[in-house]
Amino acid sequence: MGIANVAALIACALAMGLGALGAGLGLGNVARASLRSMARQPAKDPEFFRYMLVGQAITETPAIFALVVSFLLYFAGGRALEAPNSPAQSLMFLSAGLCMGIGALGSGIGSGLVAKEALEGMSRYPSSQGQLAILMMIGQAWTQTGGIFALVISLFMLNGGGFNQLSGANDPLLWGSIPISAGEILGIARFAGAGIAMGFGAVGSSVGIAYIGCSACRSLADVPEAGQRIKSAYFIGSATAQSPSVFALIIALILLIRG
Amino acid sequence: MHRGEVMSRMGKKAAPAALVLLLAGCGPAHAGMRNPPSLVLWGMSFNHATIIHCAIAAAAAYILVRLLAVNLSRDHPRRGQVVLETIVDTFLVLARQTIGPKRGGWYLPYIGSLFLFLFACNMMSLFPVPNLHFGGETFNDYNNNGLYDPGEPFIDMNGDGVHNPGFQFPAFEEPTTDLTLPLTLAVIFVVILGHGSGIRFHGVRGYLKEYFSPGGLIGIGMFPLNVVGKLAELISISFRIFGNIFGGAIIMSTVSGLLHYFVAPLGMYGYFSVFCGVIQAFVFTMLATTYISMEAAEDPDPGHGDA
Numbered sequence: 001m002g003i004a005n006v007a008a009l010i011a012c013a014l015a016m017g018l019g020a021l022g023a024g025l026g027l028g029n030v031a032r033a034s035l036r037s038m039a040r041q042p043a044k045d046p047e048f049f050r051y052m053l054v055g056q057a058i059t060e061t062p063a064i065f066a067l068v069v070s071f072l073l074y075f076a077g078g079r080a081l082e083a084p085n086s087p088a089q090s091l092m093f094l095s096a097g098l099c100m101g102i103g104a105l106g107s108g109i110g111s112g113l114v115a116k117e118a119l120e121g122m123s124r125y126p127s128s129q130g131q132l133a134i135l136m137m138i139g140q141a142w143t144q145t146g147g148i149f150a151l152v153i154s155l156f157m158l159n160g161g162g163f164n165q166l167s168g169a170n171d172p173l174l175w176g177s178i179p180i181s182a183g184e185i186l187g188i189a190r191f192a193g194a195g196i197a198m199g200f201g202a203v204g205s206s207v208g209i210a211y212i213g214c215s216a217c218r219s220l221a222d223v224p225e226a227g228q229r230i231k232s233a234y235f236i237g238s239a240t241a242q243s244p245s246v247f248a249l250i251i252a253l254i255l256l257i258r259g
Numbered sequence: 260m261h262r263g264e265v266m267s268r269m270g271k272k273a274a275p276a277a278l279v280l281l282l283a284g285c286g287p288a289h290a291g292m293r294n295p296p297s298l299v300l301w302g303m304s305f306n307h308a309t310i311i312h313c314a315i316a317a318a319a320a321y322i323l324v325r326l327l328a329v330n331l332s333r334d335h336p337r338r339g340q341v342v343l344e345t346i347v348d349t350f351l352v353l354a355r356q357t358i359g360p361k362r363g364g365w366y367l368p369y370i371g372s373l374f375l376f377l378f379a380c381n382m383m384s385l386f387p388v389p390n391l392h393f394g395g396e397t398f399n400d401y402n403n404n405g406l407y408d409p410g411e412p413f414i415d416m417n418g419d420g421v422h423n424p425g426f427q428f429p430a431f432e433e434p435t436t437d438l439t440l441p442l443t444l445a446v447i448f449v450v451i452l453g454h455g456s457g458i459r460f461h462g463v464r465g466y467l468k469e470y471f472s473p474g475g476l477i478g479i480g481m482f483p484l485n486v487v488g489k490l491a492e493l494i495s496i497s498f499r500i501f502g503n504i505f506g507g508a509i510i511m512s513t514v515s516g517l518l519h520y521f522v523a524p525l526g527m528y529g530y531f532s533v534f535c536g537v538i539q540a541f542v543f544t545m546l547a548t549t550y551i552s553m554e555a556a557e558d559p560d561p562g563h564g565d566a
Contacts, residue, residue: 057538061499064506071509134353138549141542145495151502152494231357235553243484246491 002084011097018101019066026112037123055115088187095195103150110210121221139213146202201248359557381536457554
């Protein structure tokens, strides 16, 4: 037991706490919209209830990802580690937790917004229900891409991505008054950098793609005949809005693999 | 097209599709999170649990469809036929809406069998089949989970210095909790089917032009980003189902452990295994259809355009 175990347990709490934040807000938004829709179209009550459940199940995805990382960190915290007092390994756990927690924020809020807009569209134009349901699921799934990138980076760090390649871990170097080796300093910088890049990089483009999904759902409900054009513009627009989080993924992977 | 015709076409194409799906279990398994790999060959590690579970799920999906399709009748359809027709209709409508009214039918068998296979995969943890151990030498099961973990030494019973693990029939768990399967399915459906039909419908030149998408000098600069964007499609579609099903499995095993394996948390199984399993299978299928449609979508018919 050492400082790395403490870091893993703190990171476990951080991942789940931050990861639950966004998904919780999103789930509330879905239920709110479905209650309004039920009030507007009392005859379609069971269908709105069903779509609410489906929308909520997909909105929950980032929270489930955060839970996976949180459990892995919990198991790591209770295990006897190879380097229990290594600052680099402590930073690895902390930034894996932070990366997943912050990365889940935008996805959770965004997927809730898309489902809200789709449910409201269904209540205004019940005839386009099936098309809207499919667009809702696609929109939610694309909103969550940022959260999935954060999961990839977290799992990569937790599976020892890069940690085994630390070079010069044994040559001592006096850094201020703290005796810490060059390899350790490099490791700290790499893991902290990768976690920050991916965690914060995922938030913005998730919410941005959710905005596109919202207006796609609203437009499809208002003008169902233009469905094909709306969809193709939506796909291209969200692929472009995805690129900031892809940049973040590239930087995080470069930091982890190349150092 | 009549429903019966669609179903017979689906039946004809089911055999190659099932073969493709069976191969999905045989990928490099070092990405697996739950079971350690059982065989390492040429730098690739194989996981016999994933392969066996994939085979069982594919067989179960095939048998399920055959059982539902017994005694088809146009005038007096049985309950199974109605269920099957609903599934076929759902995916026919999905394929025609996303890909196009003409080409959609061609992709239906692949999309439909992908959904049925993933559905069967996600339902596997509902069947409580334990670990069965045949022959070989036993190992010290330190953490008492019935599985061989790399840290646990074998007991060398006949003293030949070689560990003979025998054959272990793995306990039923969703093969989707091993990253290999979603990643292989993503490669099959996004790369082979999706990009393959991109080459088929637009030609090699037209397909490669996508990678320089805005065109001109900016397009050359955008080339690496476009390549990474295509790879990101694979990552996002495969990690989505993996993370969801893996998370559900962790939640259920934790809650079962808290209950000391005395009471089965049926409500949680209902939500995380059945409900989320069906939804994630559908989302994977739908995203695969969407990625195919980005390469293979028909040009909008000018006759039915905006009037």
